[in-house]
Amino acid sequence: MPLSGGHSLPEDLYSADAVREIDRYVIDQQGVDGFDLMQAAAAGAFRRLVRNWPEPGRVLVLCGAGNNGGDGYLVAANAVRHGLEVDCIAVAPTGKLSGDARKAWQKSVADGVNVRELADLGSGDAQRFIAGAGLIVDAMLGTGVTGAPREPFAAMIDACNEAPAPVLAIDLPSGLNATTGAVAGQAIRADATVTFIGLKSGLFTGQGAERGGDILFESLDTDDWASESGQQPLARRVDWPSIRAVIPRRSRAAHKGRFGHVLVVAGDRGFGGAGLLAAESAARTGAGLVTLATRPEYVSPALARCPSIMVQGLIHGSELPPLIEAADVIVCGPGIGQGAWGQQMLQQVVASGKPRVLDADALNLMASRVAQPAHNHILTPHPGEAARLLACDVAEIEEDRVGAAGRISQMFGGVVLLKGAGTVVAGGGAVPDVVSGSNPGMATGGMGDVLSGVLGSLYAQLKDARVATSAGAALHLAAANLASETRGYMGLLPMDVIEALSQVLVDSERQPGRRSAGVGGDE
Incomplete structure (x- = not known):
């Protein structure tokens, strides 16, 4: 399973600038010596190193010119003092070091670290050190770089990514944008990242969800000072364990009328x-009633697959209003196409003004015409659909996923769920949420249809679009992760995730302090 440090990680995610300001506040306002803070960071990183790799073999530490390089020099010093075999390469010349980074280099040399200047190594020597390493520590660029890495860093990053040894990144994988999770050129693929002071938002979305590996956090005892510094988080990290409590316990006297009627168009x-996947997932996540409005030829297959849902075959949009009237929340878009049938259905749904989840071709139809903003809808674009909504290209979306989701919400209203690794939820009057984790098995057709059904069901039950969206995205990922334990990634299908939804919910219902709903209640 892809790891993200678990739900023990803090919730607040900060931009690179905000973390630097917190660091400056700790040093300038709280009187903590900067070099002492750097030594604490290095000690924390080394603890994580030996905990994850008790017998790492030969450790290669690659150091840059800034404080990230200083952290690396001190990690190397810790490793030497503990008897590990260590090679240390100054990728940036040590003559350029200043301040605390220079102190760190001097201390590492005094502690017996043999620091080699990359500029002094012969052709191919650096590659031989990398190839011979049992573990590589990346302390080259850190959070201060936003563009593509220049040489010699670019070549060193490529060599590390091609090496068989695992990589531990210090604070941030070199080449990754700490704020957005974008990659402009080369970037380290770390097996684990030890990050300090505050969690960087870029580690949890976009390329960061892959490049960071297992995210490990060392606060350096600055937790209280982070809030005192006045820096506001850019986003909030959520996962299923941290958000499942929003799903209320069910009364033993419950009946279906309490849990909403979801109409899937x-x-x-x-x-x-597409419609069947959305409708079945809505039923599996607790909706009291589910109706599927689809083409007449799909009525019998839908009932054969899932007889608990109600199915209506529609030829024209004029047949939809009675079904809309009976529904609490409408899910519209999966597989509706962009032809006359889909246009008619979407027109009726939007005109109703009812709470709704709009996905897939509903979003493409919105992008092709002037759409009125609404406060009570959930929009669920993937990056391509997001680009069409914002009239830009996909690369621009991926350059700043949190910002893109926010812009869509500002333009169209409501709550926006931007799909992809590190799903982003924006809108609803709160700081954006980033769903921690990713699953490559979800990169297949139909997964979005399952998600839209989950969102519709939770929206109908919770009555809060923002909470339902974040909880639904986290539940969807948790179910995919559970299904992947037996199905793997390549063979994972949407039906597997639907089956896993109920198991994830069962496990949550059985958590300490949550009473089982048991039996009882009527229809």
């Missing part, structure tokens, strides 16, 4: 499965 010709 989906499945034009050739896309009948």
Whole structure:
């Protein structure tokens, strides 16, 4: 399973600038010596190193010119003092070091670290050190770099990524944007990242979800000072363990009328499965009633697959209003196409003004015409659909996923869920959420249809679009992770995730302090 440090990590995610300001506040306002703070960071990183790799073999530490390089020199010194075999390469010349970074280099040399200047190594020597390492420590660039790495860093990053040894990144994988998770050129693929002071938002979305590996956090005892510094988080990290409590316990006297009626409008010709996936996932996540409005030819297959849902075959949008009237929340878009049938269905849904989840072709239809903002809808674009909504290209979306989700919410209103590794939820009057973790098995058709059904169901039950969206995204990922334990990634199908949804919910219901709903209640 992809790791993200677990739910023991803090919730607040900060920009690179905000973390630097917190660091400056700790040093300038709280009187903590900067070099002492650097030594504490290095000690924390070394503890994580030996905990994750008790017998690392030969450790290669690659150091840059700034404080990130200083951290690296002190990690190397810790390793030497503990009897490990250590090679240390100054990727940036030590003559350029200043301040605390220079003190760190001097201390490492005094402690017996043999620091080699990259500029003095012969052709191929650096590659031989990398190839011979049992563990590589990346302390080259840190949070201060936003563009593509220059030489010699770019070549060193490529060599590390091609090496068989695992990589431990210090504070941030070199080449990754600490704020956005974007990669402009080369970037380290770390097996683990030890980060300090505050969690960087870029480690949890976009390329950061892959490049950072297992995220390990060392606060350096600055937790209280982070809030005192006045720096506001850019986003909030959520996962299923941290948010599942928003799903209330069910009364033993519960009945279906308490848990909402979800109408799924989906499945034009050739896309009948999309509606069924959305409707079944809504039923599996607790909706009291689920109705599927689809093409007539898909009625029998839908009932054969999931007889607990109600299915209506529609030829024209004029047949939809009675179904809309009975619903609490509408899910519209999966497989509706962009032809006349889909346009008619979306027009009726939007005109109703009812709470809704808009996905897939509903978003493409919105992007192709002037759409009125609404406060009570949930929009669920993938990066391509997000680019169409914002009239830009996908690269621009991926350069700043948190910002892109916020812009869509400002333009169209409501709550926006931007899919992808490190799903972003924006809107609803709160700081954006980033769903911690990713699962490569979800990169297949139909996963978004399952998500839209989950969101519709939770929206109907919780009555809060923002809470339902964050909880639904986290639940969806947790179910995919659970299903992957037996199905793997390559063979994972949307139906596997639907089956896992109920198991994730069962496990949550059985958590200490949560009473089982048991049996009882009527229809």
